[in-house]
Amino acid sequence: MALPTLTPEQRADALKKAAAARTARKELRDAIARGEETIPAVLDRAKSDTIVGKTKVADLLKSLPGYGPAKVTALLEQTGIDVSRRAAGLGDRQRQALLDALK
Numbered sequence: 001m002a003l004p005t006l007t008p009e010q011r012a013d014a015l016k017k018a019a020a021a022r023t024a025r026k027e028l029r030d031a032i033a034r035g036e037e038t039i040p041a042v043l044d045r046a047k048s049d050t051i052v053g054k055t056k057v058a059d060l061l062k063s064l065p066g067y068g069p070a071k072v073t074a075l076l077e078q079t080g081i082d083v084s085r086r087a088a089g090l091g092d093r094q095r096q097a098l099l100d101a102l103k
Contacts, residue, residue: 003062016070021051021054022044022053022087025037025051025054025055027057028042028051028060028063032060032064033063033064033065033081035065039060039061039064039099039102040099043090043095043098046087047088052087053086053088056084056086057076057086057087057090058083058084058085061075061076064084073103075076075102078097078101079097079098080094081094
């Protein structure tokens with residue numbers, strides 16, 4: 001499928017929107033790292049908040065203090081969650097398995 005041809009104004013608007021989304025996801029990860037947000041609270045908002053919903057679960061977990069790439073990969077394998085899964089795409093069982101593994 002071919003990409004639509006955008007006018008320069010449409011392209012600039014799309015770039016601004018993408019930059020704002022990246023900034024919001026970064027702020028979310030920083031809030032998790034500081035302890036202002038918890039993974040259960042963030043996952044509760046995943047279906048209603050598009051910024052949270054489009055964030056990869058692995059990125060959210062890597063924001064936790066003490067969780068690096070190896071630990072996150074092992075945790076995702078243990079819970080049966082694909083590394084590329086986004087927060088809004090988690091099923092109820094996957095979500096519960098992840099929360100149980102984090103306790």
